[in-house]
Amino acid sequence: MTDRILMSSPDVGEVEERFLVEAFRSGWIAPLGPDVDAFEREVAERVGVRHAAALASGTAALHLGLLTLGVRPGDVVVTSTMTFAATANAIVYTGAQPYFVDSEPAGGNMDPALLERALTELTASGARVAAVVPVDLLGKAADYTRILPIAERFGVPVLSDAAEALGASHAGAPAGSFGAASALSFNGNKIMTTSGGGMLLTDDADIASRVRYLSTQARQPAVHYEHTEVGYNYRLSNLLAALGRAQLTRLDEMIGRRRAVREVYRALVADVDGVEIFGGADDAEDNCWLTSVVVDPELTGWTAADLRTALDAANIESRPLWKPMHLQAVFADAPALLNGNAQRLFETGLTLPSGSALSEKQIARTADALDAFLGAHV
Numbered sequence: 001m002t003d004r005i006l007m008s009s010p011d012v013g014e015v016e017e018r019f020l021v022e023a024f025r026s027g028w029i030a031p032l033g034p035d036v037d038a039f040e041r042e043v044a045e046r047v048g049v050r051h052a053a054a055l056a057s058g059t060a061a062l063h064l065g066l067l068t069l070g071v072r073p074g075d076v077v078v079t080s081t082m083t084f085a086a087t088a089n090a091i092v093y094t095g096a097q098p099y100f101v102d103s104e105p106a107g108g109n110m111d112p113a114l115l116e117r118a119l120t121e122l123t124a125s126g127a128r129v130a131a132v133v134p135v136d137l138l139g140k141a142a143d144y145t146r147i148l149p150i151a152e153r154f155g156v157p158v159l160s161d162a163a164e165a166l167g168a169s170h171a172g173a174p175a176g177s178f179g180a181a182s183a184l185s186f187n188g189n190k191i192m193t194t195s196g197g198g199m200l201l202t203d204d205a206d207i208a209s210r211v212r213y214l215s216t217q218a219r220q221p222a223v224h225y226e227h228t229e230v231g232y233n234y235r236l237s238n239l240l241a242a243l244g245r246a247q248l249t250r251l252d253e254m255i256g257r258r259r260a261v262r263e264v265y266r267a268l269v270a271d272v273d274g275v276e277i278f279g280g281a282d283d284a285e286d287n288c289w290l291t292s293v294v295v296d297p298e299l300t301g302w303t304a305a306d307l308r309t310a311l312d313a314a315n316i317e318s319r320p321l322w323k324p325m326h327l328q329a330v331f332a333d334a335p336a337l338l339n340g341n342a343q344r345l346f347e348t349g350l351t352l353p354s355g356s357a358l359s360e361k362q363i364a365r366t367a368d369a370l371d372a373f374l375g376a377h378v
């Protein structure tokens with residue numbers, strides 16, 4: 001049996017090993033240290049923001065971002081239905097109610113016109129909308145040019161979920177630099193990894209220091225550990241920050257490799273009626289974290305699920321796009337403003353192996369399997 005080809009495995013090697021061993025030998029094990037400070041500086045510089053707080057996960061960054069923006073139990077937080085569950089979970093942690101907004105047809109990101117309608121209706125109903133959380137889906141930044149002025153008009157702060165989008169940009173500005181604050185993830189499958197980790201980015205010094213304080217058990221400056229409010233143990237460790245610093249030196253190279261994989265798929269489906277690269281017509285600013293195809297079965301005569309079955313038989317992993325939050329049992333009761341796009345993308349999209357750690361041989365094997373399937377179904 002051939003090795004299974006995975007969608008997005010960690011891409012680590014000698015550089016990562018060297019940074020990690022150096023941090024270990026420096027003695028900064030427990031748990032903060034100079035690599036955390038340097039990692040924060042380097043990511044902040046890369047994204048062009050003033051402050052960064054390294055945290056245990058992207059979910060922790062979203063949670064503390066929401067708390068710091070003033071989200072309280074009973075508030076409403078408007079987010080994209082087309083996302084990973086962590087976005088909605090973080091909203092629920094605060095006691096607020098998630099409200100899901102559907103997608104633009106092509107890129108799958110939050111539809112700004114629907115957001116405007118949602119804010120209009122929520123405001124009219126007397127709800128307190130405490131934040132808007134757009135999500136940069138699969139490495140394509142949301143349309144902040146339209147979203148930010150809408151949120152501002154309603155006086156609602158924006159927390160950007162840029163967990164999938166480090167290295168991407170929108171209208172020339174880096175993903176992670178939009179809104180009052182944003183969240184990055186360094187989970188094992190993301191564009192770069194700290195094995196597990198995340199970061200809160202902001203230009204606001206008060207937000208940054210409050211996130212640091214809440215993430216280290218909300219300790220008042222007293223030798224006996226004085227506490228006046230509930231805190232969290234959400235900080236990133238120094239060893240993992242060292243891994244992140246190594247990955248950051250390779251970020252552009254890794255993005256380049258993911259883009260090259262996308263180009264292989266693009267060439268294969270270019271002449272196939274009814275198959276398109278998801279969000280691909282306009283992807284110059286994407287980080288190409290994951291590449292998906294969208295299949296119109298009326299034109300192809302086969303479905304995304306048929307392709308998934310064929311790839312699986314060749315021991316190649318592929319997956320539907322995120323199942324929208326409004327279709328998840330856990331969020332079935334949450335209010336939502338829908339146009340059908342997220343559900344359609346979920347039903348017709350398939351994400352293909354996209355990782356920067358894929359070998360030339362694995363890329364060729366995946367391309368051959370895709371090509372064979374397309375050839376057998378003309």
Ligand SMILES: *Cc1c(COP(=O)(O)O)cnc(C)c1O
Pocket residue numbers: 056057058059060083084086087135161163164184185186187196197198
């Ligand atoms: C991965 C991801 C998260 C959560 O990040 P973790 O580091 O896994 O907690 C949040 N939002 C989106 C959109 C993600 O893809």
